[in-house]
Amino acid sequence: MKLVKLIANLGYGSRKQVQWLFREGRVTDAEGEVLYADDQVAHEAIRVDGEPLDAPVGLTIALHKPRGVTCSTKDKGRLVYDLLPPRYRDRDPVLSTVGRLDRDTSGLLLLTDDGGLLHRIISPKAKLPKVYEVELAEDLRGDEAGQFASGALMLEAEKTPLLPAELTVHAPRSATLVLHEGRYHQVRRMFAAVGNHVDALHRSRVGGLGLQGLEEGQWRPLDATDLDTLFAP
Structure with missing residues (x-):
């Protein structure tokens, strides 16, 4: 890939703007030598204003x-x-x-x-677990873990039940919930379905x-x- 296109694709500016970077001598190699648009240089050796070029596609x-x-x-x-x-x-x-x-x-x-x-x-198909730390407005009743794990819980306006999810209770209003899918506002809607409200929600892990x-x-x-x-x- 041409250097102008490479650098433009990384967000440094339009192709015209990147061409100006070359004309102003702001694109160099690791030793500070000015580069030209048709040079063949390894990605990791390119500098813009003295700083290493951002990570390539695949970031x-x-x-x-x-x-x-x-x-x-x-x-x-x-x-x-x-x-x-x-x-x-x-x-x-x-x-x-x-x-x-x-x-x-x-x-x-x-x-x-x-x-x-x-x-x-x-x-x-990935079913990557997503782990959430939940703080609730009301005390848990005690039956929520069973409902979440049943694979039968339905959310409002949904046509298929939720996949089984694991709830671990730490305190009357504090719990960890592990999901294996990602529906819209799922955690908040799950607790609403069992008569509670999420006050604070934090995702601590994916996979x-x-x-x-x-x-x-x-x-x-x-x-x-x-x-x-x-x-x-």
């Missing part, structure tokens, strides 16, 4: 989403893309969220520009992958070992 990141941040590129208010380098929202292919966490839910959010990986993660020390608003790229962990049984 997957883990982000600790805070509450009050929306998984969107266009909604009003704070967006998950505001927590990343500005050019990340202009990458081509697009860096997409893998599913969504609603505005009032915090925790582990994955983003990728690898369409095949995205579909592998969200596919119903075998957790936040691993990421503070709210922090993110990190995932490597092959992380992806193996994600899909580990």
Whole structure:
């Protein structure tokens, strides 16, 4: 791939803007030598304004989403893309969220520009466990775990029952819920179906992958070992 197209696809600007970067000598190799648009250079050796070029296509990141941040590129208010380098929202292919966490839910959010990986993660066949920490408005009655595990619970406006889910109670209003599917606002709707309301919701794990020390608003790229962990049984 031509260097101009490569750098433009990573969100550094339009092709015309990237051509100007070359003309101004702002694209160099690791030793500081100015590069030209038709040079053949390894990705890891390219620098823009002295900084290493962003990761190539195939980027997957883990982000600790805070509450009050929306998984969107266009909604009003704070967006998950505001927590990343500005050019990340202009990458081509697009860096997409893998599913969504609603505005009032915090925790582990994955983003990728690898369409095949995205579909592998969200596919119903994958049944990757998603672990949520839940704080509730009312005390649990004691029968919720059985209802969630039954595989018979129906949500309003749904035509098929939920897959069995595991509920572990820690306190009268605190629990961990493990899901194996991802329906719209599923956790909140499940507790509403049993007469309760979710006050706070946090996703701590997807598959075998957790936040691993990421503070709210922090993110990190995932490597092959992380992806193996994600899909580990």
